[in-house]
Amino acid sequence: MNEDRTFLIIGASQAGGWVAQTLRHEGFEGKVILIGEEPYLPYERPPLSKAALLGEVTVDSTYFWSQETLDEANIETQLNTRVIAIDRNVKEIVTEGGTRMGYDKLAITTGARVRELPVEGADLPGVFYLRTMENTLAIRDAVKDGTTAMIVGGGWIGLECAATLTKLGCNAIVIESADRLCGRAVTPEISDWMLEFHTSHGVDVRLGTGIEKFQGAGQLERAVLPSGDTIECSVAVVGIGVIPNAELARDAGLEVDNGIVVDDRACTSDSDIVAAGDVTNHPNALLGRRIRLESYENAQNQGIIAGKAMLNKAEAYSELPWFWSDQFDANLQMIGLPKDWEETVTRGDKDSNEFVTFYLKDGVIDGAISVNNPRDLRIAKRLMLGKKQVTAAELINPETKMQGLLKR
Ligand SMILES: Cc1cc2nc3c(=O)[nH]c(=O)nc-3n(C[C@H](O)[C@H](O)[C@H](O)COP(=O)(O)OP(=O)(O)OC[C@H]3O[C@@H](n4cnc5c(N)ncnc54)[C@H](O)[C@@H]3O)c2cc1C
Secondary structure, three states: OOOOOEEEEEOOOHHHHHHHHHHHHOOOOOEEEEEOOOOOOOEOOHHHHOHHHHOOOOOHHHEOOOHHHHHHOOEEEEOOOOEEEEEOOOOEEEEOOOOEEEOOEEEEOOOEEEOOOOOEOOOOOOEEEOOOHHHHHHHHHHOOOOOEEEEEOOOHHHHHHHHHHHHOOOEEEEEEOOOOOOOOOOOHHHHHHHHHHHHHOOOEEEEOOOOOEEEOOOOOOEEEOOOOOEEEOOEEEEOOOEEEOOHHHHHOOOOEOOOEEOOOOOEOOOOOEEEOHHHEEEEEOOOOEEEOOOOHHHHHHHHHHHHHHHOOOOOOOOOOOEEEEEEOOEEEEEEOOOOOOOEEEEEEEHHHOEEEEEEEEOOEEEEEEEEOOHHHHHHHHHHHHOOOOOOHHHHHOOOOOHHHHOOO
16 A cells, blocks of 8 residues: 655664664555665664774674665665755755655654864864764774873763773873863762762863864874863864754754754654654653753654654654763663752762762652662652652662652
């Protein structure tokens, strides 16, 4: 019944791949074409700053689906293909090579790109960003035991990169312009723990300073700080955030506001176009506000919702944001996006690097971050979903059984 229709997906990564797979799982029999500018099949990005940077995994092992699996599902891929325009009047997309392809339904899953550091010398060989497999392979090639590597930006990506490069024997120096690490995502107390944790593993963290410029004769040799101090380094990795790739949508007249604006069914203002993943600004009923998320789980699950929406089987997408990060021997996990909390309380022992910090608001948990304690974080998620009343005293008390709090 659907055989004649063509569904195109722009962006062959996690969200796009899940849109394609969902179309097939839901029985769609028309053409499914996944178009991506990168040379690889959809791959996982989390290993890029972890196992892949360490050189512990092959490129192929990061693929979500092998070529064989995609062939079996009859999902066509057009890689190395950049889409430059969407012509909604005739329902066609235009590639950089000038090819026009018609669609019946379209998914935009173009993710995000790195924010570039606007300083002199940032284009020198030796200055890297970290978003793609190519970035990771290039950094891996550029470092060896004893390399001094500067990491610009003390957020999640910067800290993971610092940990991995330290493991590779590099002298990692983190430069963060704010006065604390991961300041946009965690409380000052967790930032303090991160500082202590990274410092104790040999990372040189410099807070409250940016980079004035990079210098070198044809290759990075040093960074100059605004104070005039110089740091000799042959590698720099810049991790100062990302920008959603929403220009295609904006130029096509779709609503864009810090990402492509979609509803809770991943639908844009055009009934034939959905969007999912890092590129979307979507409503989250559980948080009561719109958000744009850069997270693995969101790319997958919103991709699934978008695939269903293309078949008019839409379901509302509403999940508590969840994110993890691995740094040295610490597994960090975050649930929720706490905002305007009244109090934080920590259960466990920060000194032994095993604890959970809860954010409390109106007597319920508004978010939590765990270090090496995924079990309590999972329970925190259930307490949040059940809107269970809890007190700081209960949470902090080691005698309190977290599981027991669920029974109220
Ligand atoms: C180094 C790194 C580590 C991470 N670690 C974690 C982690 O530990 N935990 C976690 O929860 N999340 C992590 N993430 C985040 C997670 O990987 C992303 O949220 C996820 O990849 C988003 O998927 P996406 O498909 O929405 O976008 P993307 O993965 O950004 O994919 C978008 C794709 O679209 C392509 N594209 C863009 N524009 C065009 C165009 N015009 N034409 C054709 N193709 C186009 C891009 O090249 C890209 O391949 C990490 C991300 C990075 C970069």
